[in-house]
Amino acid sequence: MVTNFDHVTLVVQDVEEAKDFFELLGFLLEKSVVISGTQMDSYMGVPGLEADHITLVIPESDPRQEIQLLHYHHPAATDDLGSGVLSRTGFNHVCFRVTDLDAEVTRLVAKGVELRNEPMIFHDRKLVFLRGPCDVVVELAEWL
Numbered sequence: 001m002v003t004n005f006d007h008v009t010l011v012v013q014d015v016e017e018a019k020d021f022f023e024l025l026g027f028l029l030e031k032s033v034v035i036s037g038t039q040m041d042s043y044m045g046v047p048g049l050e051a052d053h054i055t056l057v058i059p060e061s062d063p064r065q066e067i068q069l070l071h072y073h074h075p076a077a078t079d080d081l082g083s084g085v086l087s088r089t090g091f092n093h094v095c096f097r098v099t100d101l102d103a104e105v106t107r108l109v110a111k112g113v114e115l116r117n118e119p120m121i122f123h124d125r126k127l128v129f130l131r132g133p134c135d136v137v138v139e140l141a142e143w144l
Contacts, residue, residue: 007066008094010136013079015052015071018133022067024111025096025138027056030066034073050074065096084135093129093137101126101142 012018019029036050052071057064071077082088098104101119105128109115116129116137125141132138 004063006064007068009068009070010133011070011072011077012133013071013077014133015054015069018069019054019056021113021133022056022069024108024113026058027065027067028059030055030057046075048074080134084131084137086137093139095127095139095141098140098142101128101140104140 010018023029032052032054034050035053041047041049050073052069052073054069054071056067056069058066082090086092105115105119108130114131116131119126119128121127121144124144126144127139127141130138130140
């Protein structure tokens with residue numbers, strides 16, 4: 001039985017840009033290691049894998065909230081040309097809850113984060129989409 005969400009992993013081209021983006025959302029660096037070797041090759045299904053594996057967490061979140069970033073050294077990562085296209089199958093977006101959406105939007109826009117749309121109210125929540133690293137869509141939600 002599933003008890004809660006654990007983490008989401010994103011493959012990124014620019015680690016610093018991705019870390020900076022998620023730090024603006026409250027995530028902090030927990031650890032950074034290089035993954036490689038036959039066990040990782042087998043687990044990931046990527047022969048010859050070598051990649052930075054960066055773990056970012058929201059401090060003291062309960063349950064724990066984690067973003068993992070992968071930056072491939074080998075093989076080269078291929079661009080997902082569908083990233084950010086919300087009408088395709090597969091991964092669509094990740095959403096984080098906030099206490100004050102308007103304040104968060106003001107703060108994030110001042111730091112250079114791009115909104116994909118204007119905030120709206122839907123199903124007892126105020127919502128907005130952000131343009132994340134590698135065009136991944138990140139949503140913020142304030143429960144009303």
